[in-house]
Amino acid sequence: SQKIEQNSEALNIQEGKTATLTCNYTNYSPAYLQWYRQDPGRGPVFLLLIRENEKEKRKERLKVTFDTTLKQSLFHITASQPADSATYLCALDDQAGTALIFGKGTTLSVSS
């Protein structure tokens, strides 16, 4: 079955720095991968989707890369701000295409 791992449970960085989060997956070749943000007590919020034929995707200060050879996605937040502090989840679709399999998330803390 598919497995998805986010290497770090927690990441602490200073305001203005770039945060880089890692997501690795095995036993699957997904057509796309997604990143979500979750704040305490709230449901996840969709951020970005990257397809297998896309190497990189950007949205404002966010950048996602997708390396299907390494089976890895990197999620970058540039010029990080304390408001970026949250848990970030990566997710890929199951083979039926009707469910998402989530990593356990990386909790990012940005200090001023």
Place this chain on the structure above:
Amino acid sequence: KAGVTQTPRYLIKTRGQQVTLSCSPISGHRSVSWYQQTPGQGLQFLFEYFSETQRNKGNFPGRFSGRQFSNSRSEMNVSTLELGDSALYLCASREIPGTGRENTQYFGPGTRLTVL
């Protein structure tokens, strides 16, 4: 458009009881999925409904069940509650029914269930 709504937001039950959670998807969304989130296991898929039919089910015991109504609203039920069922239960909806590979989910705020 209004987002996904879930009721109730908080619930306290005792072992052995049963519980029903409700979810209203975004208007126009016909697919509803349910997830369980715990600190140890993270977000885990429970089941997905489309047009009142369950299309996919995660690896959960039969005590967990659900249904979808003709207006796309969905309910999930957990019978004979166990302590380990304490979790945040999240409902998510999406418009594309899965015939493509797009699967962006729009989540509700969740129902926090505590089993004593």
